[in-house]
Amino acid sequence: MKLDPVSLRLFVSVVEEGTIAAAAKREHIAAAAISKRLSELEELLNARLLKRTNKGITPTDAGLSLLFMARSALNNLNDIVLQMREYSDGTRGSVHVVANISAITQFMPGLIKSFIDRYPLIKVVIEEQQSLAITKAVAENRAEVGIFTRLPHGADIDVFPFRADRLVLLVPDDHPLAERESVRFSETLDHEYVALRSGTHLNFQLIKAANDLGRSLRIRMEVASYDALSLMVQAGIGIGIMPEGSAGIYRLKGAKVVQLDEHWASRDLDVCVRARAALSVAAQLFLEHVLRP
Template sequence: MKLDPVSLRLFVSVIEEGTIAAAAKREHIAAAAVSKRLSELEDLLDAPLLNRTNKGITATDAGLSLLFMARSALNNLNEIVVQMRDYSHGRRGSVQVLANISAVTQFMPALIKSFMDQYPLINIVLQEQKSLGITKAVAENRADVGIFTRLPHGADIEVFPFRTDRLVLLVPNEHLLADRQGVRFADTLDHDFVALRSGTHLNFQLIKAANDLGRSLKIRMEVSSYDALCLMVQAGVGIGIMPQGSADIYKMHGARVVALEEDWANRELTLCVRSREGLSTAARLFVDHLLATPTLCQD
């Protein structure tokens, strides 16, 4: 005989009820079967567990120790069942998310907070990644969900419209362009730029736009984040271009935002998955939340 949960549960019931008959009634099992289980349990553990008298049954010292351990073991087994059911119903799990810097700074904090308020046992692992790497990672199943700036890709993924943002020009307060309400991109190309790092979609987008005009982008410094870009612009290192929503996050006393009067300044952010039908329950709930939750677009 091996130690099993049924024998432990019957043992606990007998101690709590005080008689085999009462325990048998509680567990919906014949009294003789309960008695047999208890005898086998004592033989297995090679210790007297019960004091049997005409007044009922009490636990021996060994039985009291087993009672404590049995309750703990049964509780742990019940917790296993509960947690596994949580996974199957999507109430528990982990979702791996890759998002570009624009999505991370503008949209993801509020969306993740509202989702975790509804599903506190689902863990969201968010990692910032370049747009070009996100589609590849999702296609290779290294992430459940990806959010990137819309661009041509050859990855075998499913894509869905997510949000839009608009690029603006950020200039130091004393800059020549600071008094303008709006500016064409061509008017910025005589000035030094603080740009997001090479390999990001925004960096590629600005270089392409300059090349389309037969010009080059005068990059004085590359940075890895929008907050660094803002700090460098405020310090007078150069001018920069970033999403309006991200610029609004940072309180900047030494710089101001100027409208960028270009059609390509309006951008679409896209959500991608390898297969929506193939997502785990937790990941599917997260994707549904992202696509259903309204968020104001940046104009």
């Protein structure tokens, strides 16, 4: 015989009830079966665990020690069951999210905060990627949820509308365009740019828009974040284009936001998953949360 949780539970019941008959009624098992279990338990542990008297059953010193250990062991086993059930119903787990810089700076902080407030035992791991790399990562099952600026892609994924943003021009306070309320993109091309790094969707979008006008984008500096872009513009190094929601995050001292009068300045962001039906419960809860209006 090996030590098992059933024998420990029956032992605890006998000690707590004081008689085998009462324990048998509580556990819905024959009294003879409990007696057999107790005898086997004493034999296995090579110790007398119970004293039988006319008044009932009481534990020996060894029995008292076993009682405390058995209660602890049974509680730990029950805790294992409860925690694993939390995984099955999605209240415990993790979600791997890849998102582009526009989604991370504008929308994700508030969404993740409200999600973990609702599901505190679900860990959200968020990684910044470029939009095209996001669709690939999700298609290859290297991430469960992706958030990217809408663009053509060949990935076999499920895509859902997420949010919209708008691009604006950021210029130093003393710049010739600083007094304007809005500008056309063509009017900016005579000036030097601080641009997001090559490979990002925004970098590609601006270069394409310039090429469509038969012009080129005069990039003086490339940076890796909107934070760095805004700081460089404030320092007077050049002008830059970024989402209006991201520009509103930073305390702009020495720079001004100017509206960009172009249809492509309005952009859509999407959420993607490899297959919604195949998501883990935790990932399904996260997807439902970010898609909620």
